[in-house]
Amino acid sequence: MKTLRHLSLILASASLFLLSGCGDTPPEDDDAGLRPVRVMTVGGDVGLTSRRFVGRVDAVSTVDLSFQVGGRIAELPVQQGSVVQAGGLIAALDPTDYRLAVREAEVQREQARRDLDRQRTLLERGTVSPAAFDQAKTQYDLADVALDNARRNLSYTRISAPFDALVTRRLVDRHTNVQPNTTVVRVQDVTELRVHINVPEHLVRISSEASLFDVSAFFSQHPDRPFKLEYREHETEPDAVTQTYQVSFGMPRPEDFNVLPGMTVTVEIRTRGAHADTSFQIPVGALDMTADGEFRVWIYDEESRAVSPRAVKVGLLGLDQATIIDGLDAGDTLVTAGTVFLRDGMRVRPFEKY
DSSP states (O other): OHHHHHHHHHHHHHHHHHHHHHHOOOOOOTTTTOEEEOEEEOOSOOOOOEEEEEEEEEESOEEEEEOSSOEEEEEOOOOTTOEEOTTOEEEEEOOHHHHHHHHHHHHHHHHHHHHHHHHHHHHHHTSSOHHHHHHHHHHHHHHHHHHHHHHHHHHTTEEEOSSSEEEEEEOSOTTOEEOTTOEEEEEEEOSSEEEEEEEOGGGGGGGTOGGGEEEEEEETTEEEEEEEEEEEEEOSSOOTTTOOEEEEEEEOOOSSSOOOTTOEEEEEEEEOHHHHHSOEEEEGGGOEEOTTSOEEEEEEETTTTEEEEEEOEEEEEOSSEEEEEESOOTTOEEEOSOGGGOOTTOBEEEOOOO
């Protein structure tokens, strides 16, 4: 009996051992349950830090010039395609009639002045009424106004260039009789040239952060010679079709070759100076935005397997790549996809392959 009771205890113990062994679960993999993410390590190589656009050359303004008085055109020395310096003669009417009008007005004012002097002497003697003197004074003032008007009309017989003007079209010929306000010549202000490009909305920031970028124009005549551009203005309404914004730059008019409004040009926007030496190219998918609209990335720490956000400054932003000009260092590992699901301190595991 003691032997059977002892054997039963041994079997019971063995059963408990087996049952306990069957109930144990294998140790879990540390990575199980962690969100997989794609990561990349930022290298020391600087990627492309520039983008190119097709631009269009334009004048600062286009103006139709006309006479404010009528007459026969006596001088029209300008040629289409020529540049007239500011103050240079564009066209002139025959001034004969207007000079005669000035002379007539001078004679009438002189007569009115003598009448006024006589009336003043008689008023001092008490032989005329103050009303008669006032009438003479009024006639003199009217004659003075008429002379000013005649002189002004004479000055209107000449059109001078209001700026460095490129003559784009001569609309009448010499000896033509023209009425007041008839367009004679169309000119464009080429004091400087304007270059227009259309950019996506993220590059409109050039208008407020011009110090971060160098913008240059390249013409087909001189493909290896950059012409520096300076920001002037931008449109605040996007194009209805392309949803891009027009940005305008200014550049001096080249003296050694001819650049005309309407020509096409290649515009390069490049990250400036020190930013270009410390910038990195990352996929656009690595960018995240804060509630305040600021850019950030998520840095992955290999030891803790956790991620944390870091604010960055974006230079150029393309369809696939973004240039980071501040906030990253060579060797940083960052998440390149799925950033919208991350939170500070969240543990993740790098995704290797399917």
